Structures are given as C-alpha cells and as structure tokens.
Amino acid sequence: MKKITALLFVLALVVMAVLPISAAAEELEGTIKIDGSSTVYPVTQAMAEEFSYENPRVRVTVGVSGSGGGFAKFNVGETDLSNASREIKESEAEIAAENGIEFTQFIVGYDGITVAVHPENDWANDMTVEELKMIWEPNSSVETWSDVRDDWPDEEIDLYGPGADSGTFDYFTEAINGEGGASRSDFTASEDDNVLVRGISGNKYALGYFGYAYYEENSEKLKAVAVNGVLPNPETIAAKEYTPLARPLFVYAKNSAVQRPEVEAFLKFYFKNAQEIIPQVGYAPLPSYEEAMAKVEELAK
Amino acid sequence: MADLKKKRMLTDKIFKVIFLIFISLGLVVLAALIYDIVSKGMVMLDWEFFTRFDSRFPEKAGIKAGLFGTIYVIGLMIPITFFVGTATAIYLEEYAPKNKLTDLIKLNIANLAGIPSIIYGMLGLGVFVRYLNMGRSVLAGALTLSLLVLPVVIVSAQEALKSVPDSLRNASYALGANHWHTVYKVVLPSALPSILTGFILAISRAIGETAPLIMMGALTFVMFTPQGIMDSFTVIPIQIFNWTSLPKVEFELVAASGSLLLLILLFILNGLATFIRYKYSRK
Numbered sequence: 207m208k209k210i211t212a213l214l215f216v217l218a219l220v221v222m223a224v225l226p227i228s229a230a231a232e233e234l235e236g237t238i239k240i241d242g243s244s245t246v247y248p249v250t251q252a253m254a255e256e257f258s259y260e261n262p263r264v265r266v267t268v269g270v271s272g273s274g275g276g277f278a279k280f281n282v283g284e285t286d287l288s289n290a291s292r293e294i295k296e297s298e299a300e301i302a303a304e305n306g307i308e309f310t311q312f313i314v315g316y317d318g319i320t321v322a323v324h325p326e327n328d329w330a331n332d333m334t335v336e337e338l339k340m341i342w343e344p345n346s347s348v349e350t351w352s353d354v355r356d357d358w359p360d361e362e363i364d365l366y367g368p369g370a371d372s373g374t375f376d377y378f379t380e381a382i383n384g385e386g387g388a389s390r391s392d393f394t395a396s397e398d399d400n401v402l403v404r405g406i407s408g409n410k411y412a413l414g415y416f417g418y419a420y421y422e423e424n425s426e427k428l429k430a431v432a433v434n435g436v437l438p439n440p441e442t443i444a445a446k447e448y449t450p451l452a453r454p455l456f457v458y459a460k461n462s463a464v465q466r467p468e469v470e471a472f473l474k475f476y477f478k479n480a481q482e483i484i485p486q487v488g489y490a491p492l493p494s495y496e497e498a499m500a501k502v503e504e505l506a507k
Numbered sequence: 508m509a510d511l512k513k514k515r516m517l518t519d520k521i522f523k524v525i526f527l528i529f530i531s532l533g534l535v536v537l538a539a540l541i542y543d544i545v546s547k548g549m550v551m552l553d554w555e556f557f558t559r560f561d562s563r564f565p566e567k568a569g570i571k572a573g574l575f576g577t578i579y580v581i582g583l584m585i586p587i588t589f590f591v592g593t594a595t596a597i598y599l600e601e602y603a604p605k606n607k608l609t610d611l612i613k614l615n616i617a618n619l620a621g622i623p624s625i626i627y628g629m630l631g632l633g634v635f636v637r638y639l640n641m642g643r644s645v646l647a648g649a650l651t652l653s654l655l656v657l658p659v660v661i662v663s664a665q666e667a668l669k670s671v672p673d674s675l676r677n678a679s680y681a682l683g684a685n686h687w688h689t690v691y692k693v694v695l696p697s698a699l700p701s702i703l704t705g706f707i708l709a710i711s712r713a714i715g716e717t718a719p720l721i722m723m724g725a726l727t728f729v730m731f732t733p734q735g736i737m738d739s740f741t742v743i744p745i746q747i748f749n750w751t752s753l754p755k756v757e758f759e760l761v762a763a764s765g766s767l768l769l770l771i772l773l774f775i776l777n778g779l780a781t782f783i784r785y786k787y788s789r790k
Contacts, residue, residue: 237739248754251728252563258730267739268728270749279724398752423754487563488754 242276242289273373291373366414419488548767596664628722663705
C-alpha cells in the first residue's frame with residue numbers, strides 16, 4: 207500500500223514537473239486559435255501544417271465544431287480566427303458586438319455543394335433547382351423518384367444531408383428552398399460527410415449533398431448530378447457557372463488578433479499559398495488574393 | 508422415470524448449445540473487428556507514426572500530438588482520481604455515520620455512474636473551462652475525465668472495502684489499534700487489489716473517451732505536444748474520430764492504425780489490472 211501511495215505521489219510530482227508553464231522569447235511565436243466549419247477545416251489545416259514547418263515556435267490549433275459552433279467561440283473572444291462555410295448571421299454578429307469583438311471577413315475560396323447519387327443511377331443526370339426544391343422543401347410530398355419526374359423509377363428516394371449545425375446545410379437550404387434552415391426533416395442527417403458518402407454509395411435510389419471535396423475523393427463510388435445543366439468541377443465552381451450551389455468559403459479574423467505579428471504572418475501565408483493549396487484540397491481558389499493581402503496589411507497597422 | 512431423466516438431460520444439452528452459440532457470436536464479432544483493425548492498421552503503422560504530428564497527407568500523418576495529449580491528460584487524471592476516489596470511499600464506508608444522508612449520497616454516486624459522458628463534457632466546459640477560467644487545457648481535460656470516472660472508482664472502492672470481513676477490523680481493535688490505524692494497516696491492504704482493479708478499468712474507459720473532451724473543447728489539429736498543464740491538447744480518440752471524417756479515403760487506414768494503438772494501450776492496462784489482482788490476492 208505504502209509503495210503504491212508513494213508511487214502515485216511521485217507520478218503526480220513528475221507530471222507537474224515535466225509540465226512547466228514555459229516560454230522563451232525568440233523569432234515569431236505565440237498561439238493562434240482557430241475553430242469552425244468542417245468544410246473549411248482541410249484548407250486551414252493544410253495552411254497550419256505548412257506554416258508550422260516554417261514557424262515552429264508558433265502554435266496553430268484548429269478545431270472542428272461547425273460554422274455555427276465556431277462563431278459561438280469566436281464571438282466571445284475564445285478564438286482568433288473562425289472558419290465558416292457561410293456568412294456570419296446578424297444574430298451572431300450582434301453577440302460579437304456585445305463582447306466588443308471587431309472582425310473582418312475574408313473569402314478564401316469557393317466550394318460547390320455537390321448533389322450526388324449512386325453510380326448505377328442512370329436516370330438522374332441533370333436536375334433543375336425546382337426539382338431539388340420539390341425534394342428538399344419542408345413538408346415535401348416527394349417520396350419516390352417518380353414523384354419528381356414521371357419517367358423516373360417508382361422507387362423510394364433515400365435522402366442524405368448534413369446536420370443543422372453545418373454551414374453546408376444552411377447554404378443549401380437557402381439556395382434551394384429560399385430560406386436558410388428550411389428543409390424537410392425526414393432524411394438521414396450527419397455532420398460526418400463520410401457517413402453521407404457511405405450511405406449514398408450503398409443504395410441505388412439514394413440522393414444527398416455535401417461539399418465538393420468529398421465528391422472528388424469518392425468520385426468512383428458516387429455520381430454527381432448536374433444542376434441546371436452544369437456539373438460541379440473546379441472550373442465551373444471558380445467561374446461561378448455552377449449556380450446556385452457554388453458558395454464562398456470564409457475565414458473570419460478578430461481585428462485585434464491581426465495586430466499580433468504571428469497572426470498577421472499566418473494570414474499572409476494563407477493568402478500567399480491559397481492558389482496552390484486550395485485546389486489540392488478539392489476547392490476552387492480566388493483568381494487573386496491581393497485584396498485580402500491589402501486588408502491584412504491595413505488591419506496589422 | 509427414465510423418460511423424465513432423458514428429458515432433463517436433453518434440456519441440459521439444449522441450453523449448453525444455446526449458451527455456446529451466444530458466446531461464440533460475441534467472440535466471432537470481436538475476432539472480426541480485431542482482424543479488421545489489425546489488417547488495416549498495420550498498413551500505415553511504423554515508427555514514424557508515433558513521431559510525427561498530424562498532416563493533411565495520410566502517409567505523413569502521425570499520432571504524436573494525440574499520444575502525448577493522452578499521456579498528459581491521463582497522467583494528471585490518475586493521481587486526482589485515485590486520491591479523491593479512494594478517500595471518498597473510505598469516508599463513506601468506514602467513517603460516515605450510518606444515516607439517511609449517507610445513504611442518499613451513496614445512492615447519488617451510484618446514479619452518477621450511469622450519466623452519459625457528454626454531460627460531463629458540458630459540465631467541464633461550464634465549470635472548468637469557462638467559470639474557473641482554465642481554458643481548453645490539459646488540466647481542464649484531466650479534471651473533466653476525473654469527474655467522469657470518479658463515480659465508478661468510488662463505487663468499486665466501496666465494494667472492495669465492504670468485502671473486507673469485520674473480523675479483521677475487530678481483531679485490529681482488539682490489539683489496541685485506533686480507527687485510522689485499522690483502516691490504513693488492515694482494511695486498505697486487504698481491499699487494495701479490488702480497488703486497483705476497479706481503478707484501472709476506469710482509466711481504460713477514460714482513455715477511450717472522445718465525446719466529453721470534444722465538448723469541453725479539446726482540439727483537432729495541433730502540431731505540438733503540451734508543455735504545461737495549461738496548454739491545449741488533443742487525444743488519440745479525437746484524432747481517430749477526425750481521420751474517419753476526412754474526405755481522403757486513405758485516412759481510414761490511418762484511423763485504423765490509431766485504433767490499433769488505442770487497443771494495444773487498453774490491452775496493456777487491462778493486463779496490468781489482472782496482474783495486480785493476481786499478485787496481491789496471493790499474499
């Protein structure tokens with residue numbers, strides 16, 4: 207007994223001793239806290255990774271809690287940057303104002319929300335926005351494919367979509383149903399896009415939507431549906447031909463944080479490398495990031 | 508008569524077969540899962556997996572941040588939980604007056620053991636992270652996990668203390684020992700193997716927990732190991748969870764490697780529990 211008590215005491219002491227609250231001054235350092243959208247996460251993660259190789263003393267942390275969850279932390283000052291796949295809502299901006307948080311919005315790239323079906327689905331090649339609305343609007347009466355078009359099979363549609371905390375859900379419902387958050391509710395919802403991919407690739411009569419990156423990585427297991435005649439790909443998304451489902455991806459920055467040299471450096475690094483890294487992740491970059499760079503310069507003054 | 512006997516023998520055989528079927532069902536599923544994790548997990552598992560941080564490239568992704576995060580959080584949680592848990596159990600079993608209030612407290616502790624872990628995450632976020640201003644730190648994580656496993660630790664320690672026969676206590680008193688002496692020198696040593704077994708199993712549970720830590724704000728992507736107990740961190744299960752949700756299919760293999768590591772850690776801990784119980788109970 208004594209031995210064990212002593213052992214545990216020693217363990218406690220060791221843990222305390224090994225973990226001094228350390229800090230040493232030299233070059234660029236500090237902590238940059240980022241949280242938010244799972245759609246923007248792969249971009250910011252890639253930037254954080256590359257940035258960390260160049261600036262090992264700056265600790266960039268990236269969390270994933272959805273666009274809404276990210277703003278909840280950002281608006282009370284817990285994070286420096288917030289990833290978002292939709293614009294900040296008025297109600298959210300009010301909370302930020304109450305807490306004295308001034309922020310700046312940056313568009314980092316474009317995503318095309320992809321409507322996907324099973325690869326053996328040989329009828330749904332092209333759908334109109336109206337048809338998508340018929341399927342997804344609240345209290346939709348569509349149960350089978352033939353409810354959408356008469357010559358489509360009389361089989362039940364198995365629907366998959368992201369959950370309500372997701373910016374993808376907000377944007378899709380806004381673009382298709384005309385009101386953010388308004389959707390039928392009898393579909394399989396998951397914040398994990400791979401669950402949606404698996405669901406759709408497992409049922410010939412399934413249909414669902416998610417960010418383009420997930421379609422691109424799983425394009426042999428899925429088939430993308432053209433919307434109003436346009437298929438999503440980096441070109442159509444960047445050229446905004448893929449409407450209305452091409453959407454901007456955002457990073458929100460707390461103005462006071464940009465004054466810190468490490469945050470300024472990170473944002474500059476972000477926009478300098480966006481053109482190269484964003485396509486690797488499966489999204490479309492902006493044609494130019496000069497405007498964003500200028501904004502950072504301005505804020506850092 | 509012979510008929511009745513035959514019938515009873517038959518029932519006996521039938522039930523034996525039924526039980527056999529059920530246990531093999533469980534074993535087959537377990538074997539399939541382990542085979543799946545090992546076969547997928549071995550693909551990406553090499554030494555570098557332990558020494559590298561997470562990456563957006565599956566072949567470069569490593570578990571270092573999660574592994575160190577888990578070690579720090581659990582390392583801090585162990586002493587907190589052990590002392591608070593054992594002390595509580597000793598008080599409740601050996602010192603507390605036997606009245607309604609004590610019974611109520613005991614009942615509540617037992618009930619706490621059944622609360623979903625995410626609730627503890629919300630409690631941790633509200634109390635440790637925000638109210639006590641600890642931030643999303645190793646300390647806050649360790650305290651949250653302590654709260655989560657304490658009820659289980661206390662209940663199992665109580666059971667262990669209860670199972671010590673009163674004759675031992677009386678013998679100690681008869682020799683002139685006082686209350687504390689009796690508890691420390693007689694009751695505790697004989698209850699210790701069971702206390703430790705329950706304690707180690709509780710730690711195993713804490714290592715695998717994801718939900719409360721995500722809730723209280725442990726991070727997903729960090730490229731450093733914690734340097735202080737106020738540092739932010741991530742843990743192995745969160746990394747696994749994140750890898751399974753990434754678009755690149757190869758991350759499934761990375762996630763399997765992470766699961767394999769977690770499985771090995773749990774095997775070691777459970778093995779330790781068995782070893783301790785065996786060693787001390789022979790004394």
